[in-house]
Amino acid sequence: MNFAIVGCGHIAKKHAKAILAINDAKLLAICDTDSNRLESFYTDYKAKKYTSFEELLNNKEIDVVNICTPSGTHAALAIKAAAAKKHVILEKPMALTLEDADAIIHACKKNHVKLSIVHPNRFRPAILEMKKAIEAKKFGKINLVNASVLWNRNDDYFSQASWRGTKNQDGGVLMNQAIHNLDLLVWLVGDVAEVQAYADTRLRNIEVEDLAAAIVKFKNGALGVIEATSTIFPVNYKESISMFGESGSAVISGPTANWIEHWEFEGEPKEHSQYMKEKIKQDPFGLPGHQHMISDMIEAVKNNKEPAVTGEDGRKALELVLAIYKAAEQGKTFKL
Structure with a gap:
Protein backbone atom coordinates (compact mmCIF):
# COMPACT_ATOMS: atom_id res chain seq x y z
CA MET A 1 0.00 0.00 0.00
CA ASN A 121 1.25 3.66 23.63
CA ARG A 122 -1.41 0.95 23.51
CA PHE A 123 1.18 -1.30 21.87
CA ARG A 124 3.84 -1.04 24.57
CA PRO A 125 4.64 -4.57 25.87
CA ALA A 126 3.92 -3.71 29.53
CA ILE A 127 0.64 -1.98 28.65
CA LEU A 128 -0.45 -5.01 26.59
CA GLU A 129 0.25 -7.23 29.62
CA MET A 130 -1.92 -4.95 31.78
CA LYS A 131 -4.70 -5.11 29.18
CA LYS A 132 -4.51 -8.92 29.16
CA ALA A 133 -4.69 -9.02 32.96
CA ILE A 134 -7.81 -6.82 32.90
CA GLU A 135 -9.49 -8.96 30.23
CA ALA A 136 -8.69 -12.08 32.30
CA LYS A 137 -10.37 -10.31 35.28
CA LYS A 138 -7.21 -10.75 37.36
CA PHE A 139 -7.73 -7.36 39.04
CA GLY A 140 -11.27 -8.26 40.09
CA LYS A 141 -13.29 -5.09 40.59
CA ILE A 142 -11.03 -2.18 39.59
CA ASN A 143 -11.10 0.44 42.31
CA LEU A 144 -8.43 3.11 41.73
CA VAL A 145 -6.29 4.05 38.72
CA ASN A 146 -3.68 6.73 38.20
CA ALA A 147 -2.10 8.39 35.17
CA SER A 148 0.95 10.56 35.78
CA VAL A 149 2.92 12.57 33.22
CA LEU A 150 5.72 14.55 34.85
CA TRP A 151 7.71 15.92 31.95
CA ASN A 152 9.65 18.96 30.83
CA ARG A 153 8.86 21.09 27.80
CA ASN A 154 10.96 24.21 28.19
CA ASP A 155 10.85 27.59 26.46
CA ASP A 156 13.17 26.32 23.71
CA TYR A 157 10.62 23.63 22.86
CA PHE A 158 7.79 26.13 22.50
CA SER A 159 9.91 28.56 20.50
CA GLN A 160 10.69 25.93 17.84
CA ALA A 161 7.35 26.56 16.11
CA SER A 162 4.91 29.46 16.37
CA TRP A 163 1.90 27.13 16.75
CA ARG A 164 3.23 25.37 19.84
CA GLY A 165 1.51 26.34 23.06
CA THR A 166 -1.35 28.09 21.27
CA LYS A 167 -5.00 27.45 22.05
CA ASN A 168 -6.17 27.26 18.44
CA GLN A 169 -3.42 25.06 17.01
CA ASP A 170 -1.91 23.01 19.83
CA GLY A 171 -3.41 22.83 23.34
CA GLY A 172 -1.53 22.32 26.59
CA VAL A 173 0.04 19.44 28.46
CA LEU A 174 -3.24 17.50 28.56
CA MET A 175 -3.99 17.86 24.87
CA ASN A 176 -0.44 17.44 23.60
CA GLN A 177 1.42 15.11 25.98
CA ALA A 178 -0.98 13.44 28.45
CA ILE A 179 -3.72 12.63 25.95
CA HIS A 180 -1.96 9.31 25.30
CA ASN A 181 -2.34 8.41 28.97
CA LEU A 182 -5.98 9.49 29.03
CA ASP A 183 -6.56 7.25 26.02
CA LEU A 184 -5.01 4.38 27.99
CA LEU A 185 -7.26 5.01 31.01
CA VAL A 186 -10.42 4.88 28.90
CA TRP A 187 -9.17 1.88 26.90
CA LEU A 188 -8.19 -0.04 30.03
CA VAL A 189 -10.92 0.95 32.50
CA GLY A 190 -13.90 2.16 30.45
CA ASP A 191 -15.88 5.33 29.81
CA VAL A 192 -15.73 8.27 32.20
CA ALA A 193 -18.92 9.61 33.84
CA GLU A 194 -17.72 12.83 35.49
CA VAL A 195 -14.65 14.94 36.26
CA GLN A 196 -13.35 17.39 38.87
CA ALA A 197 -10.19 19.31 37.97
CA TYR A 198 -7.75 22.17 38.26
CA ALA A 199 -5.55 23.48 35.43
CA ASP A 200 -3.23 26.45 35.22
CA THR A 201 -0.41 28.11 33.29
CA ARG A 202 2.30 28.47 35.91
CA LEU A 203 5.79 28.58 34.42
CA ARG A 204 5.66 28.67 30.62
CA ASN A 205 4.83 31.69 28.47
CA ILE A 206 2.06 29.94 26.54
CA GLU A 207 -1.70 30.33 26.00
CA VAL A 208 -2.61 26.97 27.50
CA GLU A 209 -2.08 24.92 30.65
CA ASP A 210 1.34 23.64 31.70
CA LEU A 211 -0.09 22.02 34.85
CA ALA A 212 -3.26 20.01 35.49
CA ALA A 213 -4.71 17.67 38.09
CA ALA A 214 -8.03 15.85 37.89
CA ILE A 215 -10.15 13.22 39.58
CA VAL A 216 -12.37 11.20 37.29
CA LYS A 217 -15.22 8.85 38.12
CA PHE A 218 -15.68 6.03 35.64
CA LYS A 219 -19.11 4.68 34.73
CA ASN A 220 -18.17 1.40 36.46
CA GLY A 221 -17.59 3.27 39.74
CA ALA A 222 -13.77 3.27 39.75
CA LEU A 223 -11.96 6.50 40.53
CA GLY A 224 -8.95 7.83 38.64
CA VAL A 225 -6.34 10.43 39.49
CA ILE A 226 -4.63 12.32 36.67
CA GLU A 227 -1.60 14.59 37.12
CA ALA A 228 0.18 16.18 34.20
CA THR A 229 2.76 18.91 33.80
CA SER A 230 5.36 20.08 31.30
CA THR A 231 7.30 22.05 33.94
CA ILE A 232 9.42 19.40 35.71
CA PHE A 233 12.96 20.67 36.36
CA PRO A 234 15.30 20.11 34.60
CA VAL A 235 14.18 17.24 32.31
CA ASN A 236 11.44 14.59 32.09
CA TYR A 237 11.02 12.77 35.42
CA LYS A 238 8.51 9.97 34.84
CA GLU A 239 5.34 8.69 33.24
CA SER A 240 3.21 6.03 34.87
CA ILE A 241 -0.06 4.09 34.74
CA SER A 242 -1.19 2.46 38.01
CA MET A 243 -4.11 0.12 38.55
CA PHE A 244 -5.46 -1.23 41.82
CA GLY A 245 -8.32 -3.74 42.14
CA GLU A 246 -9.81 -6.09 44.72
CA SER A 247 -7.49 -8.94 43.74
CA GLY A 248 -4.59 -7.32 41.88
CA SER A 249 -2.25 -4.34 41.71
CA ALA A 250 0.04 -3.17 38.91
CA VAL A 251 2.19 -0.11 38.24
CA ILE A 252 3.88 0.59 34.92
CA SER A 253 6.41 3.40 35.16
CA GLY A 254 9.81 4.83 34.23
CA PRO A 255 10.93 7.93 32.28
CA THR A 256 8.23 6.66 29.92
CA ALA A 257 5.64 4.11 31.03
CA ASN A 258 7.48 1.08 29.65
CA TRP A 259 8.65 -0.85 32.71
CA ILE A 260 6.73 -2.89 35.30
CA GLU A 261 7.42 -1.41 38.73
CA HIS A 262 4.83 -3.44 40.65
CA TRP A 263 2.85 -6.55 39.65
CA GLU A 264 0.93 -8.69 42.13
CA PHE A 265 -2.23 -10.79 41.79
CA GLU A 266 -4.18 -13.06 44.09
CA GLY A 267 -3.14 -16.68 43.75
CA GLU A 268 0.10 -15.92 41.88
CA PRO A 269 3.46 -16.61 43.57
CA LYS A 270 5.74 -13.66 44.20
CA GLU A 271 8.25 -15.20 41.80
CA HIS A 272 5.81 -14.48 38.98
CA SER A 273 5.96 -10.78 39.75
CA GLN A 274 9.74 -10.82 39.35
CA TYR A 275 9.41 -12.90 36.18
CA MET A 276 7.06 -10.31 34.65
CA LYS A 277 9.41 -7.45 35.54
CA GLU A 278 12.35 -9.27 33.95
CA LYS A 279 10.34 -10.29 30.89
CA ILE A 280 9.43 -6.67 30.12
CA LYS A 281 12.92 -5.44 31.02
CA GLN A 282 14.33 -7.61 28.22
CA ASP A 283 12.32 -5.65 25.62
CA PRO A 284 10.46 -2.70 27.19
CA PHE A 285 9.73 -0.91 23.92
CA GLY A 286 8.89 -3.77 21.56
CA LEU A 287 8.08 -2.96 17.96
CA PRO A 288 7.74 0.84 17.53
CA GLY A 289 4.15 1.92 18.14
CA HIS A 290 3.90 3.79 14.84
CA GLN A 291 4.97 0.62 13.04
CA HIS A 292 2.12 -1.23 14.75
CA MET A 293 -0.27 1.47 13.55
CA ILE A 294 0.91 1.34 9.92
CA SER A 295 0.68 -2.47 9.85
CA ASP A 296 -2.73 -2.32 11.49
CA MET A 297 -4.03 0.08 8.84
CA ILE A 298 -2.83 -2.23 6.08
CA GLU A 299 -4.65 -5.16 7.73
CA ALA A 300 -7.79 -3.06 8.27
CA VAL A 301 -7.95 -2.13 4.59
CA LYS A 302 -7.10 -5.60 3.26
CA ASN A 303 -9.61 -7.35 5.53
CA ASN A 304 -12.19 -4.55 5.61
CA LYS A 305 -12.20 -4.27 9.41
CA GLU A 306 -11.94 -1.42 11.90
CA PRO A 307 -8.43 -0.22 12.83
CA ALA A 308 -7.17 -0.97 16.35
CA VAL A 309 -7.55 2.71 17.34
CA THR A 310 -10.68 4.11 15.72
CA GLY A 311 -11.96 7.63 15.27
CA GLU A 312 -14.39 6.96 18.12
CA ASP A 313 -11.45 5.99 20.34
CA GLY A 314 -9.66 9.22 19.47
CA ARG A 315 -12.84 11.14 20.22
CA LYS A 316 -13.13 9.63 23.72
CA ALA A 317 -9.62 10.74 24.64
CA LEU A 318 -10.35 14.23 23.28
CA GLU A 319 -13.68 14.35 25.14
CA LEU A 320 -11.90 13.59 28.42
CA VAL A 321 -9.34 16.36 27.87
CA LEU A 322 -12.11 18.85 27.10
CA ALA A 323 -14.10 17.67 30.14
CA ILE A 324 -11.09 18.36 32.37
CA TYR A 325 -10.82 21.84 30.84
CA LYS A 326 -14.53 22.47 31.50
CA ALA A 327 -14.36 21.21 35.08
CA ALA A 328 -11.33 23.43 35.77
CA GLU A 329 -12.96 26.49 34.17
CA GLN A 330 -16.28 26.07 35.97
CA GLY A 331 -14.84 25.05 39.31
CA LYS A 332 -17.35 22.24 39.69
CA THR A 333 -18.00 18.66 38.64
CA PHE A 334 -18.43 18.28 34.89
CA LYS A 335 -20.56 15.37 33.69
CA LEU A 336 -19.67 13.88 30.33
Whole structure:
Protein backbone atom coordinates (compact mmCIF):
# COMPACT_ATOMS: atom_id res chain seq x y z
CA MET A 1 0.00 0.00 0.00
CA ASN A 2 1.18 3.50 -0.84
CA PHE A 3 1.43 6.09 1.93
CA ALA A 4 1.76 9.88 1.89
CA ILE A 5 2.96 11.96 4.83
CA VAL A 6 1.53 15.46 5.23
CA GLY A 7 3.49 17.75 7.52
CA CYS A 8 7.24 17.06 7.66
CA GLY A 9 7.99 18.02 11.25
CA HIS A 10 9.40 15.98 14.14
CA ILE A 11 6.66 13.36 14.47
CA ALA A 12 6.62 12.72 10.69
CA LYS A 13 10.01 11.02 11.02
CA LYS A 14 8.45 8.28 13.16
CA HIS A 15 5.83 7.71 10.50
CA ALA A 16 8.43 7.58 7.72
CA LYS A 17 10.66 5.12 9.59
CA ALA A 18 7.65 2.92 10.34
CA ILE A 19 6.53 2.87 6.70
CA LEU A 20 10.03 2.06 5.48
CA ALA A 21 10.29 -0.84 7.96
CA ILE A 22 7.20 -2.63 6.61
CA ASN A 23 7.40 -4.79 3.49
CA ASP A 24 3.79 -4.15 2.48
CA ALA A 25 4.14 -0.37 2.75
CA LYS A 26 5.75 2.24 0.52
CA LEU A 27 6.33 5.93 1.24
CA LEU A 28 5.16 7.36 -2.06
CA ALA A 29 4.74 11.06 -1.29
CA ILE A 30 5.54 13.80 1.23
CA CYS A 31 3.92 17.21 1.57
CA ASP A 32 4.68 20.43 3.42
CA THR A 33 3.91 24.07 2.68
CA ASP A 34 7.41 24.97 3.94
CA SER A 35 9.69 24.13 0.99
CA ASN A 36 12.82 24.17 3.16
CA ARG A 37 11.37 21.67 5.61
CA LEU A 38 10.15 19.56 2.70
CA GLU A 39 13.62 19.48 1.12
CA SER A 40 15.22 18.56 4.44
CA PHE A 41 12.77 15.69 4.91
CA TYR A 42 13.32 14.55 1.31
CA THR A 43 17.04 14.20 2.00
CA ASP A 44 16.35 11.38 4.46
CA TYR A 45 13.14 9.92 3.04
CA LYS A 46 13.09 10.01 -0.73
CA ALA A 47 9.52 10.35 -2.00
CA LYS A 48 7.56 12.51 -4.44
CA LYS A 49 7.42 16.07 -3.09
CA TYR A 50 4.32 18.25 -2.86
CA THR A 51 3.79 21.73 -1.45
CA SER A 52 0.07 21.56 -2.33
CA PHE A 53 -2.13 19.15 -0.36
CA GLU A 54 -4.83 19.29 -3.03
CA GLU A 55 -2.31 18.32 -5.69
CA LEU A 56 -1.15 15.39 -3.57
CA LEU A 57 -4.73 14.16 -3.21
CA ASN A 58 -5.04 14.02 -6.99
CA ASN A 59 -2.39 11.29 -7.05
CA LYS A 60 -4.54 8.18 -7.49
CA GLU A 61 -1.70 5.87 -6.47
CA ILE A 62 -1.84 7.06 -2.86
CA ASP A 63 -3.87 4.75 -0.61
CA VAL A 64 -3.30 6.24 2.85
CA VAL A 65 -2.58 9.78 4.02
CA ASN A 66 -0.71 10.21 7.32
CA ILE A 67 -1.54 13.64 8.75
CA CYS A 68 1.27 15.00 10.94
CA THR A 69 0.47 18.72 10.87
CA PRO A 70 -0.34 21.03 13.83
CA SER A 71 -3.40 19.79 15.72
CA GLY A 72 -5.63 22.69 14.75
CA THR A 73 -5.32 21.80 11.05
CA HIS A 74 -6.26 18.12 11.41
CA ALA A 75 -9.98 18.37 10.71
CA ALA A 76 -9.78 20.28 7.43
CA LEU A 77 -7.04 18.02 6.05
CA ALA A 78 -8.63 14.74 7.18
CA ILE A 79 -12.01 15.67 5.70
CA LYS A 80 -10.38 16.55 2.37
CA ALA A 81 -8.41 13.30 2.37
CA ALA A 82 -11.56 11.27 3.04
CA ALA A 83 -13.41 13.08 0.23
CA ALA A 84 -10.55 12.06 -2.08
CA LYS A 85 -11.11 8.44 -1.00
CA LYS A 86 -7.85 8.17 0.92
CA HIS A 87 -7.63 6.21 4.15
CA VAL A 88 -6.48 8.41 7.04
CA ILE A 89 -3.92 7.93 9.81
CA LEU A 90 -4.29 11.00 12.00
CA GLU A 91 -1.85 12.13 14.68
CA LYS A 92 -3.15 12.87 18.15
CA PRO A 93 -5.14 14.74 19.21
CA MET A 94 -7.47 13.95 16.32
CA ALA A 95 -8.91 17.49 16.64
CA LEU A 96 -9.26 20.28 19.19
CA THR A 97 -13.08 20.24 19.37
CA LEU A 98 -15.68 17.49 19.46
CA GLU A 99 -17.45 19.13 16.52
CA ASP A 100 -14.32 18.73 14.39
CA ALA A 101 -13.81 15.16 15.64
CA ASP A 102 -17.38 14.27 14.67
CA ALA A 103 -16.95 15.88 11.26
CA ILE A 104 -13.81 13.78 10.62
CA ILE A 105 -15.55 10.55 11.66
CA HIS A 106 -18.58 11.38 9.52
CA ALA A 107 -16.45 12.20 6.45
CA CYS A 108 -14.55 8.91 6.69
CA LYS A 109 -17.73 6.86 7.12
CA LYS A 110 -19.48 8.72 4.29
CA ASN A 111 -16.60 8.05 1.91
CA HIS A 112 -16.03 4.45 3.10
CA VAL A 113 -12.41 4.99 4.13
CA LYS A 114 -10.61 3.81 7.26
CA LEU A 115 -9.68 6.24 10.04
CA SER A 116 -6.99 5.47 12.61
CA ILE A 117 -5.89 7.83 15.40
CA VAL A 118 -2.26 7.66 16.52
CA HIS A 119 -2.24 6.40 20.12
CA PRO A 120 0.76 4.06 19.86
CA ASN A 121 1.25 3.66 23.63
CA ARG A 122 -1.41 0.95 23.51
CA PHE A 123 1.18 -1.30 21.87
CA ARG A 124 3.84 -1.04 24.57
CA PRO A 125 4.64 -4.57 25.87
CA ALA A 126 3.92 -3.71 29.53
CA ILE A 127 0.64 -1.98 28.65
CA LEU A 128 -0.45 -5.01 26.59
CA GLU A 129 0.25 -7.23 29.62
CA MET A 130 -1.92 -4.95 31.78
CA LYS A 131 -4.70 -5.11 29.18
CA LYS A 132 -4.51 -8.92 29.16
CA ALA A 133 -4.69 -9.02 32.96
CA ILE A 134 -7.81 -6.82 32.90
CA GLU A 135 -9.49 -8.96 30.23
CA ALA A 136 -8.69 -12.08 32.30
CA LYS A 137 -10.37 -10.31 35.28
CA LYS A 138 -7.21 -10.75 37.36
CA PHE A 139 -7.73 -7.36 39.04
CA GLY A 140 -11.27 -8.26 40.09
CA LYS A 141 -13.29 -5.09 40.59
CA ILE A 142 -11.03 -2.18 39.59
CA ASN A 143 -11.10 0.44 42.31
CA LEU A 144 -8.43 3.11 41.73
CA VAL A 145 -6.29 4.05 38.72
CA ASN A 146 -3.68 6.73 38.20
CA ALA A 147 -2.10 8.39 35.17
CA SER A 148 0.95 10.56 35.78
CA VAL A 149 2.92 12.57 33.22
CA LEU A 150 5.72 14.55 34.85
CA TRP A 151 7.71 15.92 31.95
CA ASN A 152 9.65 18.96 30.83
CA ARG A 153 8.86 21.09 27.80
CA ASN A 154 10.96 24.21 28.19
CA ASP A 155 10.85 27.59 26.46
CA ASP A 156 13.17 26.32 23.71
CA TYR A 157 10.62 23.63 22.86
CA PHE A 158 7.79 26.13 22.50
CA SER A 159 9.91 28.56 20.50
CA GLN A 160 10.69 25.93 17.84
CA ALA A 161 7.35 26.56 16.11
CA SER A 162 4.91 29.46 16.37
CA TRP A 163 1.90 27.13 16.75
CA ARG A 164 3.23 25.37 19.84
CA GLY A 165 1.51 26.34 23.06
CA THR A 166 -1.35 28.09 21.27
CA LYS A 167 -5.00 27.45 22.05
CA ASN A 168 -6.17 27.26 18.44
CA GLN A 169 -3.42 25.06 17.01
CA ASP A 170 -1.91 23.01 19.83
CA GLY A 171 -3.41 22.83 23.34
CA GLY A 172 -1.53 22.32 26.59
CA VAL A 173 0.04 19.44 28.46
CA LEU A 174 -3.24 17.50 28.56
CA MET A 175 -3.99 17.86 24.87
CA ASN A 176 -0.44 17.44 23.60
CA GLN A 177 1.42 15.11 25.98
CA ALA A 178 -0.98 13.44 28.45
CA ILE A 179 -3.72 12.63 25.95
CA HIS A 180 -1.96 9.31 25.30
CA ASN A 181 -2.34 8.41 28.97
CA LEU A 182 -5.98 9.49 29.03
CA ASP A 183 -6.56 7.25 26.02
CA LEU A 184 -5.01 4.38 27.99
CA LEU A 185 -7.26 5.01 31.01
CA VAL A 186 -10.42 4.88 28.90
CA TRP A 187 -9.17 1.88 26.90
CA LEU A 188 -8.19 -0.04 30.03
CA VAL A 189 -10.92 0.95 32.50
CA GLY A 190 -13.90 2.16 30.45
CA ASP A 191 -15.88 5.33 29.81
CA VAL A 192 -15.73 8.27 32.20
CA ALA A 193 -18.92 9.61 33.84
CA GLU A 194 -17.72 12.83 35.49
CA VAL A 195 -14.65 14.94 36.26
CA GLN A 196 -13.35 17.39 38.87
CA ALA A 197 -10.19 19.31 37.97
CA TYR A 198 -7.75 22.17 38.26
CA ALA A 199 -5.55 23.48 35.43
CA ASP A 200 -3.23 26.45 35.22
CA THR A 201 -0.41 28.11 33.29
CA ARG A 202 2.30 28.47 35.91
CA LEU A 203 5.79 28.58 34.42
CA ARG A 204 5.66 28.67 30.62
CA ASN A 205 4.83 31.69 28.47
CA ILE A 206 2.06 29.94 26.54
CA GLU A 207 -1.70 30.33 26.00
CA VAL A 208 -2.61 26.97 27.50
CA GLU A 209 -2.08 24.92 30.65
CA ASP A 210 1.34 23.64 31.70
CA LEU A 211 -0.09 22.02 34.85
CA ALA A 212 -3.26 20.01 35.49
CA ALA A 213 -4.71 17.67 38.09
CA ALA A 214 -8.03 15.85 37.89
CA ILE A 215 -10.15 13.22 39.58
CA VAL A 216 -12.37 11.20 37.29
CA LYS A 217 -15.22 8.85 38.12
CA PHE A 218 -15.68 6.03 35.64
CA LYS A 219 -19.11 4.68 34.73
CA ASN A 220 -18.17 1.40 36.46
CA GLY A 221 -17.59 3.27 39.74
CA ALA A 222 -13.77 3.27 39.75
CA LEU A 223 -11.96 6.50 40.53
CA GLY A 224 -8.95 7.83 38.64
CA VAL A 225 -6.34 10.43 39.49
CA ILE A 226 -4.63 12.32 36.67
CA GLU A 227 -1.60 14.59 37.12
CA ALA A 228 0.18 16.18 34.20
CA THR A 229 2.76 18.91 33.80
CA SER A 230 5.36 20.08 31.30
CA THR A 231 7.30 22.05 33.94
CA ILE A 232 9.42 19.40 35.71
CA PHE A 233 12.96 20.67 36.36
CA PRO A 234 15.30 20.11 34.60
CA VAL A 235 14.18 17.24 32.31
CA ASN A 236 11.44 14.59 32.09
CA TYR A 237 11.02 12.77 35.42
CA LYS A 238 8.51 9.97 34.84
CA GLU A 239 5.34 8.69 33.24
CA SER A 240 3.21 6.03 34.87
CA ILE A 241 -0.06 4.09 34.74
CA SER A 242 -1.19 2.46 38.01
CA MET A 243 -4.11 0.12 38.55
CA PHE A 244 -5.46 -1.23 41.82
CA GLY A 245 -8.32 -3.74 42.14
CA GLU A 246 -9.81 -6.09 44.72
CA SER A 247 -7.49 -8.94 43.74
CA GLY A 248 -4.59 -7.32 41.88
CA SER A 249 -2.25 -4.34 41.71
CA ALA A 250 0.04 -3.17 38.91
CA VAL A 251 2.19 -0.11 38.24
CA ILE A 252 3.88 0.59 34.92
CA SER A 253 6.41 3.40 35.16
CA GLY A 254 9.81 4.83 34.23
CA PRO A 255 10.93 7.93 32.28
CA THR A 256 8.23 6.66 29.92
CA ALA A 257 5.64 4.11 31.03
CA ASN A 258 7.48 1.08 29.65
CA TRP A 259 8.65 -0.85 32.71
CA ILE A 260 6.73 -2.89 35.30
CA GLU A 261 7.42 -1.41 38.73
CA HIS A 262 4.83 -3.44 40.65
CA TRP A 263 2.85 -6.55 39.65
CA GLU A 264 0.93 -8.69 42.13
CA PHE A 265 -2.23 -10.79 41.79
CA GLU A 266 -4.18 -13.06 44.09
CA GLY A 267 -3.14 -16.68 43.75
CA GLU A 268 0.10 -15.92 41.88
CA PRO A 269 3.46 -16.61 43.57
CA LYS A 270 5.74 -13.66 44.20
CA GLU A 271 8.25 -15.20 41.80
CA HIS A 272 5.81 -14.48 38.98
CA SER A 273 5.96 -10.78 39.75
CA GLN A 274 9.74 -10.82 39.35
CA TYR A 275 9.41 -12.90 36.18
CA MET A 276 7.06 -10.31 34.65
CA LYS A 277 9.41 -7.45 35.54
CA GLU A 278 12.35 -9.27 33.95
CA LYS A 279 10.34 -10.29 30.89
CA ILE A 280 9.43 -6.67 30.12
CA LYS A 281 12.92 -5.44 31.02
CA GLN A 282 14.33 -7.61 28.22
CA ASP A 283 12.32 -5.65 25.62
CA PRO A 284 10.46 -2.70 27.19
CA PHE A 285 9.73 -0.91 23.92
CA GLY A 286 8.89 -3.77 21.56
CA LEU A 287 8.08 -2.96 17.96
CA PRO A 288 7.74 0.84 17.53
CA GLY A 289 4.15 1.92 18.14
CA HIS A 290 3.90 3.79 14.84
CA GLN A 291 4.97 0.62 13.04
CA HIS A 292 2.12 -1.23 14.75
CA MET A 293 -0.27 1.47 13.55
CA ILE A 294 0.91 1.34 9.92
CA SER A 295 0.68 -2.47 9.85
CA ASP A 296 -2.73 -2.32 11.49
CA MET A 297 -4.03 0.08 8.84
CA ILE A 298 -2.83 -2.23 6.08
CA GLU A 299 -4.65 -5.16 7.73
CA ALA A 300 -7.79 -3.06 8.27
CA VAL A 301 -7.95 -2.13 4.59
CA LYS A 302 -7.10 -5.60 3.26
CA ASN A 303 -9.61 -7.35 5.53
CA ASN A 304 -12.19 -4.55 5.61
CA LYS A 305 -12.20 -4.27 9.41
CA GLU A 306 -11.94 -1.42 11.90
CA PRO A 307 -8.43 -0.22 12.83
CA ALA A 308 -7.17 -0.97 16.35
CA VAL A 309 -7.55 2.71 17.34
CA THR A 310 -10.68 4.11 15.72
CA GLY A 311 -11.96 7.63 15.27
CA GLU A 312 -14.39 6.96 18.12
CA ASP A 313 -11.45 5.99 20.34
CA GLY A 314 -9.66 9.22 19.47
CA ARG A 315 -12.84 11.14 20.22
CA LYS A 316 -13.13 9.63 23.72
CA ALA A 317 -9.62 10.74 24.64
CA LEU A 318 -10.35 14.23 23.28
CA GLU A 319 -13.68 14.35 25.14
CA LEU A 320 -11.90 13.59 28.42
CA VAL A 321 -9.34 16.36 27.87
CA LEU A 322 -12.11 18.85 27.10
CA ALA A 323 -14.10 17.67 30.14
CA ILE A 324 -11.09 18.36 32.37
CA TYR A 325 -10.82 21.84 30.84
CA LYS A 326 -14.53 22.47 31.50
CA ALA A 327 -14.36 21.21 35.08
CA ALA A 328 -11.33 23.43 35.77
CA GLU A 329 -12.96 26.49 34.17
CA GLN A 330 -16.28 26.07 35.97
CA GLY A 331 -14.84 25.05 39.31
CA LYS A 332 -17.35 22.24 39.69
CA THR A 333 -18.00 18.66 38.64
CA PHE A 334 -18.43 18.28 34.89
CA LYS A 335 -20.56 15.37 33.69
CA LEU A 336 -19.67 13.88 30.33
